[in-house]
Amino acid sequence: MSYQKLPYKQNLTLFTDLYQLTMGQVYWAEGMAEWESVFHHFYRANPSGGGHTVAAGLEFLIDYLTNLRFEEDDIKYLTSVPGNDGKPLFRIEYLQYLKNLEFSCDVDAVPEGTVMFPHEPLVRVKGHLLMAQFVETALLNLINYPTAIATHAARIAWAAGEMPVLDFSARRAPGIDGAFTATRSAYIGGFAGTSNVWAARHLGIPAKDIKGTMAHSLVMSFDTELEAFTAYARAMPNNCLFLVDTYGTIEGVRHAIEVGKQLRANGFEMLGIRLDSGDLARLSRRARRMLDEADFRKASIVATNDLNEFLIQSLRNQDAMITVWGVGTNLMTPSLAGVYKLAAIRKPGGDWTPKIKLSDQPIKVSIPGTLQVRRYRTLNGNIADCIYDEHTDISQGGTMISMKDQTKQMRLPPNAQSHNLLVPVMRGGQPVYQLPTIEQIRHHRMVELHHVSDSTKRFDNPDEYRVGLEKSLYLQRENLIIERRGVSDWEHEAL
Amino acid sequence: MSYQKLPYKQNLTLFTDLYQLTMGQVYWAEGMAEWESVFHHFYRANPSGGGHTVAAGLEFLIDYLTNLRFEEDDIKYLTSVPGNDGKPLFRIEYLQYLKNLEFSCDVDAVPEGTVMFPHEPLVRVKGHLLMAQFVETALLNLINYPTAIATHAARIAWAAGEMPVLDFSARRAPGIDGAFTATRSAYIGGFAGTSNVWAARHLGIPAKDIKGTMAHSLVMSFDTELEAFTAYARAMPNNCLFLVDTYGTIEGVRHAIEVGKQLRANGFEMLGIRLDSGDLARLSRRARRMLDEADFRKASIVATNDLNEFLIQSLRNQDAMITVWGVGTNLMTPSLAGVYKLAAIRKPGGDWTPKIKLSDQPIKVSIPGTLQVRRYRTLNGNIADCIYDEHTDISQGGTMISMKDQTKQMRLPPNAQSHNLLVPVMRGGQPVYQLPTIEQIRHHRMVELHHVSDSTKRFDNPDEYRVGLEKSLYLQRENLIIERRGVSDWEHEAL
Incomplete structure (x- = not known):
């Protein structure tokens, strides 16, 4: 499945700064168009x-340019835009010219x-x-932000070295397509997977690279953490990565190990644990020791909590025993300050x-x-x-x-x-x-x-x-x- | 014209982190759904x-929730998502349950x-x-970012006091709907207008609040700056706000004044000038003096160039003679770190x-x-x-x-x-x-x-x-x- 179209139902031709249209009127009026x-x-x-x-x-840019045309209702809308004296800003003949224009x-x-x-x-x-x-406005919009994110994702992936980084940005991303673009650029930049089901589907990212397990609310919904982990293992024995910090991390790791042993007895293997707060360096070393001693040497330790390339580098320098990195909020970055200039x-x-x-x-x-x-x-x-x-x-x-x-x-x-x-x-x-x-x-x-x-x-x-x-x-x-x-x-x- | 729907052609139900769906399967399997x-x-x-x-x-959130349903092809897609052992992550009966679910x-x-x-x-x-x-993922996405931008816009508008601030963010915004959301939030936050035609149209922002005049490329397309201003004035005498820094600001102001006088002779009034580089404090004072001496006392001085609330405050403290502020890149801001917790x-x-x-x-x-x-x-x-x-x-x-x-x-x-x-x-x-x-x-x-x-x-x-x-x-x-x-x-x- 390959995504080829921008996900909007409205025609995007009017996605432009007004001045592109006013400048166009000058070029048209001067015979320079x-x-x-x-x-x-x-x-x-x-x-x-x-x-x-x-x-x-x-x-995205090619898709936009290929579909660029002024439709009847675009033209009609433009007739309603006033100049400073309240009279129409655009001349009818100019708008007719636009209507017949193709890129x-x-x-x-x-x-x-x-x-x-x-x-x-x-x-x-x-x-x-x-x-x-x-086309300046849409071009800048469609290139600047994806480029900034792809660059940032490549930095983060580089900091993580051989270890996988997962995109958990959907909740903090700027809008639905901000998330969509972020997921795409993160994947291009070297992230191993994403939690964003809609984006992965429409971008053609393999379904095996869609990742996720549980939030604190699942643990809280049960009377105890152990019951929550057990219920999860019952429902999805092939996807058990336990979030261990809802009440206390060390106790959480113990519960994960306990359920991991039950899983193994039933022929399944626990994927690992996730740390989402506290001193990730210290807690990951402690968790690794506990997991290894219980013979869960292959269990992953996923870390999340406002990670970025600098924190990942710092944690690695502190010998943190983290094997998978989840990045959300900090995948977002300022847009590339790209410009578009006549030459x-x-x-x-x-x-x-x-x-x-x-x-x-x-x-x-x-x-x-x-x-x-x-x-x-x-x-x-x-x-x-x-x-x-x-x-x-x-x-x-x-x-x-x-x-x-x-x-x-x-x-x-x-x-x-x-x-x-x-x-x-x-x-x-x-x-x-x-x-x-x-x-x-x-x-x-x-x-x-x-x-x-x-x-x-x-x-x-x-x-x-x-x-x-x-x-x-x-x-x-x-x-x-x-x-x-x-x-x-x-x-x-x-x- | 009132915008009531998110601008996507695809159903957004799968816009979610995978773990919402895995947790759902646990609740369903445990009879807790x-x-x-x-x-x-x-x-x-x-x-x-x-x-x-x-x-x-x-x-946006109400729109999303009102249209929330799992369609046949959503369900079909979810059957393709594998667990760690390559077997399906989701049970057919659970997916059937989702299919019949309404919010x-x-x-x-x-x-x-x-x-x-x-x-x-x-x-x-x-x-x-x-x-x-x-609904957690979409809810956070649809509230966090608009709230951050509306807050930021209100700060910027507050710094500008009684003076209008215009939204010029389309080119640096995160994607088409990142721009759409930014324009909407900026308007809510107190901005006076926007350059984004598509957003204004679909949001129902009055057409008179769509703003913009010219870029450097228009000036460069002509042999001289004076010719460019003159041609603009011919084509749109009711929208003349001249960008004066393409080659040199002071000379640019002179050219604007020259064309402003021609406009006035023809019964139109120059709106003003725009400064986009250099020392805005010094240049705006100089430009104000030149405009006043030429009897263009009401002409606006619009300033752009990576402005934010701190720069606006600083420029006002330096007695900059700026009367309208254009903000683009720096309207963008990190998302609100909003969370959604079971209580x-x-x-x-x-x-x-x-x-x-x-x-x-x-x-x-x-x-x-x-x-x-x-x-x-x-x-x-x-x-x-x-x-x-x-x-x-x-x-x-x-x-x-x-x-x-x-x-x-x-x-x-x-x-x-x-x-x-x-x-x-x-x-x-x-x-x-x-x-x-x-x-x-x-x-x-x-x-x-x-x-x-x-x-x-x-x-x-x-x-x-x-x-x-x-x-x-x-x-x-x-x-x-x-x-x-x-x-x-x-x-x-x-x-």
Whole structure:
């Protein structure tokens, strides 16, 4: 069963910031709507202070773009939006134009699970100016959050090493599809399973990876903990993982062992116990000793309680005897601060004009051109990524320059293996990309992370991976900045 | 137009943690499924370190509960979920039982927009044990996140004082319905408008409150900023708010003034300008001076750029001349850490038995009983809230005791105005609650916050509002703790 559609019953075309529609009216009125344009989606800093990012969300984006059209009732609604004088904001002729519009752009994007670095485009949209602009809001929404969560999940899974991590985020996730997206991104990021039945079903996550056992309320519903465990074992002898901290953890472990022995006598094996409060390091060591002494050496010790990558790392450093990690609340993370910027424009019959956005903050100055990213790799891992304009031939080598420090330069290694990160996704608005399964995406992420060094993956002060601009692109950008800057605010302030 | 349904095309019944279904099988197998139970949704600490919380999300919850049923294909899917031995986790007879089940519980809840404090129930579910347990996951999902956002929005709106705050969160929000929920909660929390067209439409937010003008890409699409502003003014003279920082803010303000004069000559008035980068305090003062000197005294200065309540407060303290605040990324906030706990149970023909969950952390010990909250109020504002068991008559007064410090006691003022916070929402699974409009919810929030003191609303070290347990409830809880504790982990550790 494979999920291909966003789970909404309403048409999503109006899921947009109002200004996309007002800007569209300007392009339309000025006869610019059908000019060609290039927009890039990228971000400026890795989430969580880390050294890398794991791309996700593309499948949702393709679904949105494929179904993008203005229906009669969308148009009707837009006629009701007033301008400041109470009169309609939109002209009827413009709305009619929208009604006949189809998404006709070319889209190139990095496959989900690809490891990315700041300033590298995750998605490139090329074509019809009005449409390429219009899709900004949904594109950012559908890529930013899944990417942040996939990245965070990969960090957590990395902290847990070989041990499985389970997604228990449904109750703290931001809405039904916030949970849905979190479960999908967590699975892509390397989580072993989820408690979210609806998400697993509609995402095609194998049913064996849906996990869960009991809450405190089950224990409380019975007169004693022992009765609760016994009843559970009667009803589901093949799913016995006992939550032991409802009244007191040590006593709870004793009860689990007692019921575990009964189970074994009946030919079943207790899966283990779950700790949900208290000093997890100390309690897990004590529980392990008790379980081992009772000959339940294979019984798992699952830990939950606001875990994140740092707590997991800390608990492992304290020799906690935890074998499975459940993460809920802290899978949630701030969204990736991804942006979508115009980079080039072409009037009918004209040439491409590169476009730049300035800022007093150098990191916020955009990169003009039709960008592609080339990744250089040896058997030992990635060497560097070069951002270049697709119209420049770098197949025979070249030089790249760091955007942060122009004294850092590097020859593009002519003999290294290399490949372009952006792949064709849509042409003329039609999908041309074979959607991978969620298992394939997960595998891709695994291979990608394998090529990233541990020093880039570490949490504290991660090593900065080498990303540069191809030299001619670098120089073009520099010239554009100087040319555009004109009388700068610096000068204005000084005057 | 009023939105009454969650925006999903799939049935949401399986939106649940797996363990709700496994626990259900235990209750069913033990003949306990139809015992009566009481569960409360509450939280232990106000979000963002604040002094209060604004409840939200109830409308979504009622929609979910009203449509809760297991369909044929849900049942079929559940037969595919394996236990640890690869054999089915669920028994066919149990799944048949689920298929015939309807939600039949009583639900009491606080109206959306009500101001709440730690340990006070926001929702109470009473009835059929299996069903009351089953709804936990969706209930927490549908209440926790909207409540956190509504609270955060109210903080931001409070920081902005009389000035309007606009919701620009769609691009950074967690998924389509994450954005939808954020827009709804922001509006309830006091935001003046939103850029999210889809959300506004389906939530019934007035079309006049949908806001937005232009992005940097519009300015970049033209050869010069002045041409871009001029073209915008031609296309939409009744919506001119110019984004001035694409190339340089001061120069941008000059261009805005130039086009503003043209607009005025044609009988239209420029709405204002938007600042999106740089030192907002300094630039806004400079822009204000320029606008005033050019006789655009009423022109707004809208500020955006990762604003939150602290930045708004700081900018106001720096005499920033900002008149409208746009908030996006930082409207998002961690979810409320709300929990849902069993508090009492009744076997057929028996009496209610109070239930308690222990913990080494005193704050995590639950409150047993069928709880209600009574709020005491004078003309000057709220005095205190008393949590009591509904079976206790407090109409003639009584005493309440702080859960944190039992030496803090207070007589319930017999002459003060008071009312119960939980109101009937469903009876026997049928809705009995007249859903308010979003405008009514917003108004209720406004009145509620009016009764909360500024010292409780402040951000730093807010004054703790008085919440206590009615004395007989307090004593019952204390006795249950001692009785249940038995041989505690303290003692185990010492042995």
